[in-house]
Amino acid sequence: MENRLLQDIAEYVEEHYWYSDRQNKIREQFKDVRFSVSVINKESWSERLKNKFDFIFAHMEDTFTQRLWKVIKQKGLSDVEVYKRANLDRRLFSKMRKEKSYKPSKNTALAIVIALELDKAAADDLLSRAGFALSGGNKDDVIIRYFIEHKQYDINIINEVLDYYGFPILGERKS
Template identity: 40%
Template sequence: MPFTIVRQDITKMKVDAIVNAANTELLMGGGVCGAIFNAAGAKELQEACDKKSPIKTGDAVITPGFKLPAKFVIHAAGPVYNHNNKGKSAALLSSAYINSLRLAVENKCESIAFPLISSGIYGYPKDEALQVATTAITKFIGENDIDVYLAVFDKTAFQVSEELMGEVASYIDEHYIDAHDFRRRKLLDVEKESILEANAPVFGAMSDAMESAESLEELVDNLDEPFSDTLLKLIDAKGKTDVEVYKKANIDRKLFSKIRSIKGYTPKKPTIIVLAIALELSLDETDDLLERAGYALSCKQV
C-alpha cells in the first residue's frame, strides 16, 4: 500500500483511476481539468459528467476514463480556500480525498493518482494543501489496500513536496511546460460564485458590485498579491504566453521559472523593466508592477 509523490503528467499515468480536481457542476475547465478532459475525449467525458452533476464541495463521482490510460476518472470537488475558516477548508479538502479513495476501492481499483486538489485557481496554499492530502491519504491506506500517487506538476508544488516529503521522483523534463505552452485560465461562473462566497468577509460591502466577471477581476486585481501573481495576470491579460515573454525580455528560462514559482521572490528592478517592455505595458502599468516589487519607476511628489 505505497504512497508516492511524483512529478508527472497525470493524464499519462498508467493507474486504474486518476482524479480530476473538479468544480461542483462538473464542467470542463482549464489547467489539469482541461488536460484530463482533452486526453479522455472532451465530448464523451462531459456527457458522462452531465449525468452526475451537480455535486457538493467535498464529494466525488466516478466516470469512465475513455481514451485515457486510466480506466476511471474520479471527479472530486475541492473547496475554494477560505482564509477566515481554515478548519472548514481543510475538512472539505480532506473529504474530497477520502471520498475519491472510497470510490476507487468500491470500483476495485488497485491504484489511483491525485493532483494537488484546490492548490491552483482555488487558492489553497500548496504547503497546507499538501499537508491535508498526505494526512488524508496515509490514514486511508492504513486501512485499505490501494497504491496512491500524488502527481504534482508545477514547480512550486514540486518544491513544497520536496521540502515536506523528502526526495520526489521526477518524471517530467523541465522543458515540458514550455513545450506545451500552457496558459492559465479564466474562472468559470460556478467558480466565481464559490470564490465570492468563500471570501465574502474580505469583499464586504463591495459584494453588490460583483454581478459581472469584470467586477470580480477588478476586486481580485486590487488585493494585496505577490509580484509573481501580478506578473502572471498581466501575461494573460496581454494574451501572451510565459515563453513569449521571457524570450522577448531576453531573460534566462531558469530565472523566469524562479520568478514564477518561488513564493515571495522579487527580481531586480532592471529585470522587471525588461519584462514590462516585453509585455508592452504602459507607464502606469509598469509603475504598478514595480510597486508590487517595492520599487518605483520615478520619484513622485508627496
C-alpha cells in the first residue's frame, strides 16, 4: 500500500503541477523512473517520497521574484519606474528585491503585472508563479483582464474603475 500511495502522489504531482516546456521534457524522462525492488527494500517510504519531490523541486521554473527581475531587466525598466507605476511603496519593493522567496499578495502581483504592461500570456505566467490566476468568476479579475487584453495599463484609470464597482484598488502606496 505504501508503494501505491507513493505512485498516486507522484502521478498527482505530475498531473497538477505547472511545468514549462523545459520541464515537460524532464517530466517525460521522470515518468520512466521506477523504483526497483532493491531500492524499495533499502529505502524507507518517506525517503523514497522525499527523493521524488527533491527531483521535482530541483527542476522547477523561476519563482515569482526571479521572473519579476528578469522581466524588469528585459524591459529595461528601473525599480523606481516599476514600483511607481505599480502604486507600491518603495520599502515593499525593496523587500521583494532582498527576499528571493517573497510571495506577494494578489493585489501586489496584479499591480506589478499592470506596471510591467504584460500581455495576457505573460501576465498569467507571472501571476501563476505567485500562486494566483485571473478568474472569470471574480468581477474584479474580469475588469483587470479587460485592461490587460486592451493594453490599457494606466493604474490610476484601472483603480478608478475598480473603486467605482466597489473593489479594492491595486497597489499599496498612499499618495
